[in-house]
Amino acid sequence: MTDAATNAAHDVGAPGDPILVAIDGPAGSGKSSVSRASADRLGFGILDTGAAYRALAWIALQAGVDLDTEAAVVQLMDAWAFSITMRGEQRVTVGLAGAEPIDATAAIREHSVSGQVSRVSKHPVVRERLNEMFRELVAASGLPGVVIEGRDITTVVAPDAPVRILMTASAEARASRRAGELEGLSHAQVLADIAARDAKDALVVDFFNPAPGVTLVDTSDLNFEQSVQTVIDIVEAVRLPAGKSE
Structure with missing residues (x-):
């Protein structure tokens, strides 16, 4: 399927596989930038699905x-x-x-x-x-570890990951962030695009209600550094007890 995959037949979570941090969330929630920064600070890789x-x-x-x-x-x-x-x-x-x-x-x-x-x-x-x-x-x-972010990550791709996070934010907050990234588009246009995409996504995935065992992180009122630290704190809370038991 891909050269990088080299036909590996491992299931996610099998012995010897990387530690997984699974992050779901809608567009504009901050999941991509926050996931990348968190992975870098943790010394993990990042897979942007x-x-x-x-x-x-x-x-x-x-x-x-x-x-x-x-x-x-x-x-x-x-x-x-x-x-x-x-x-x-x-x-x-x-x-x-x-x-x-x-x-x-x-x-x-x-x-x-x-x-x-x-x-x-x-x-x-x-x-x-x-x-x-x-x-x-x-x-x-x-x-040693991979932060994998995108859609269906916490429920389908890596349902057994030791850390599973649903990162969300209000439509207004997401529109404000995206409008600053996309030249030539007004806040109203970006908000309309987000609303339309949310409606389409809702047909196949729930980006706003975490599945059992998934931690909800609402970034509406968090800045970038606060969002990154929240993810790191969640990961470390899972990793530290394991490290102490070794």
């Missing part, structure tokens, strides 16, 4: 595939190659069989791609295939 969905949507658009047809997207996945760095600056490369991989790091972040992601993420088989790829990437990472 949203980048894979973006990369799949991007390559499908490049190939002229109908994003709304599950069979067509799944067929594309049989031929695509995806790789992502888990330490340092994020680099994403995407390719199709018989073609040179392309550095799509910047392209997948374009606003035109963001609006298409839900068209591929809504397909159950696509999500199942990507979730399996995420498990393989983590198992083959060789890292």
